[in-house]
Amino acid sequence: MQFRLDKQSGNKLSVLGFGCMRFPKHLGAIDMQKTGNLIMEAINRGVNYFDTAYLYPGSEEALGKILEHYQVRENVYIATKLPLILLRGPKDFDKLFTKQLERLRTSYIDYYLMHMITDMDLWDKLRSWGIEGWIQEQKKNGRIKRIGFSFHGSQQEFLKLIDAYPWEFCQIQYNYSDENFQAGKVGLRKAAERMSVMVMEPLLGGKLATGLPKEAQELFKRANPELSPAGWALRWVWDQREVSLLLSGMQELRQLEENLTLANKAFPQMLTGEEHKIYQQVLQVFNRAYKIRCTGCNYCMPCPRGVNIPGSFAAYNTSFSMGFISGMQQYISSTGITSERRSGPGLCAQCGKCEGHCPQHLPIMQSLVAVRKRMEPFLFQGILVIVRAFLGKKRKPSKPSSL
Numbered sequence: 001m002q003f004r005l006d007k008q009s010g011n012k013l014s015v016l017g018f019g020c021m022r023f024p025k026h027l028g029a030i031d032m033q034k035t036g037n038l039i040m041e042a043i044n045r046g047v048n049y050f051d052t053a054y055l056y057p058g059s060e061e062a063l064g065k066i067l068e069h070y071q072v073r074e075n076v077y078i079a080t081k082l083p084l085i086l087l088r089g090p091k092d093f094d095k096l097f098t099k100q101l102e103r104l105r106t107s108y109i110d111y112y113l114m115h116m117i118t119d120m121d122l123w124d125k126l127r128s129w130g131i132e133g134w135i136q137e138q139k140k141n142g143r144i145k146r147i148g149f150s151f152h153g154s155q156q157e158f159l160k161l162i163d164a165y166p167w168e169f170c171q172i173q174y175n176y177s178d179e180n181f182q183a184g185k186v187g188l189r190k191a192a193e194r195m196s197v198m199v200m201e202p203l204l205g206g207k208l209a210t211g212l213p214k215e216a217q218e219l220f221k222r223a224n225p226e227l228s229p230a231g232w233a234l235r236w237v238w239d240q241r242e243v244s245l246l247l248s249g250m251q252e253l254r255q256l257e258e259n260l261t262l263a264n265k266a267f268p269q270m271l272t273g274e275e276h277k278i279y280q281q282v283l284q285v286f287n288r289a290y291k292i293r294c295t296g297c298n299y300c301m302p303c304p305r306g307v308n309i310p311g312s313f314a315a316y317n318t319s320f321s322m323g324f325i326s327g328m329q330q331y332i333s334s335t336g337i338t339s340e341r342r343s344g345p346g347l348c349a350q351c352g353k354c355e356g357h358c359p360q361h362l363p364i365m366q367s368l369v370a371v372r373k374r375m376e377p378f379l380f381q382g383i384l385v386i387v388r389a390f391l392g393k394k395r396k397p398s399k400p401s402s403l
Contacts (some may be wrong), residue, residue: 001263002265008146014046014263015238015266017049017050018247020050020056020059023059024251029058030058030062032062037057041256042250042260046263049076049077049247051198052081054082054115055086060104064103067343078104078111079110081114081115082096082112082113082114084114084122089129093244096281097143107143108144116151118361119154120164123165148171148195148196150172151170151171151172152182154182158183162190168195170191170195170198171199172187172198173295175202175233177283178204188243198246199244202246202248203248204232205295206293206296207317209291211318212282212285213393215285219282220282232256236262238270239269240268269345292313303343305348307343311334312335312371312375313367315327316331316371319375328375348365
């Protein structure tokens with residue numbers, strides 16, 4: 001395992017951090033046995049940074065139980081986040097933080113983040129509630145070791161935020177398709193001058209691993225048949241010396257093993273000029289295929305009307321990257337469009353709740369209209385009416401027979 005130094009604290013951080021938002025599940029709940037095996041294998045192989053959040057269902061509890069059970073809490077750095085969207089006033093600081101300590105079965109948090117800051121207005125609101133004094137008190141009492149923020153907003157706002165407080169680290173979305181998105185390379189370099197920078201979404205919600213168009217996959221394969229698309233994506237992030245670590249949400253031992261192998265050879269400026277050219281070629285193909293830059297984080301869910309927003313967007317993108325038939329198959333299965341309990345974009349009531357929660361600031365309502373226009377053309381909608389009518393008749397209970 002390669003390590004990079006948190007210069008302010010002197011902590012040696014594994015270049016591969018474990019993102020805990022997408023722990024493996026069984027029957028809708030976190031699979032504790034499988035998750036425990038993954039976490040312990042990661043720790044035994046050198047991973048020492050685990051990133052979770054209050055808003056990740058069951059994640060903090062699972063991580064806390066596993067670290068306590070195997071008595072390895074002191075071997076790792078825990079990062080978790082104050083859920084800003086749940087705050088109603090300064091009294092909630094202690095309420096939510098205390099709950100997190102209970103869930104994680106610990107008396108302190110190594111790396112604590114303000115979750116999903118988008119702009120200076122939000123930070124100014126928190127300051128008006130006394131957040132700076134609260135942070136100072138927690139640090140004095142040893143309950144918070146390092147303070148930072150995760151960011152989803154414009155580059156201009158990011159540059160303001162890193163100057164607004166003596167932050168010790170930050171977390172940004174960054175990958176070869178997002179070099180100029182949100183904080184971007186400019187923000188990364190500026191922040192790295194004074195703090196550690198952790199990278200989330202290095203695979204763009206898995207799209208850079210398993211969702212690349214075939215043409216892009218072939219470009220990578222011809223350049224290096226031994227390296228997967230995921231490997232290419234991770235190496236691009238690690239190549240940059242300003243990155244302290246990247247977070248990967250690994251759900252299988254196979255994924256963990258691949259990432260560990262890559263992390264053992266993760267050095268700054270390891271990519272060649274020819275490899276950089278390959279990324280540019282792949283990016284051109286990727287940008288043609290992906291119309292909606294949804295990462296599948298599910299912050300927009302649940303929709304009050306039952307729309308499967310991430311599923312609709314994924315199928316729409318697939319219809320461009322893998323072909324319309326593949327996209328339609330995915331669309332039908334993910335939205336239940338032919339069933340009575342459907343979850344397609346036609347149910348959208350334009351309430352806007354989803355857009356208020358989207359870290360990417362996507363125009364979700366407008367995009368759902370585009371999805372329906374492509375995936376449910378007029379003729380297809382007519383066929384659906386007939387299919388639903390037929391299914392409805394089949395499901396009508398028959399009259400009881402007289403004996």
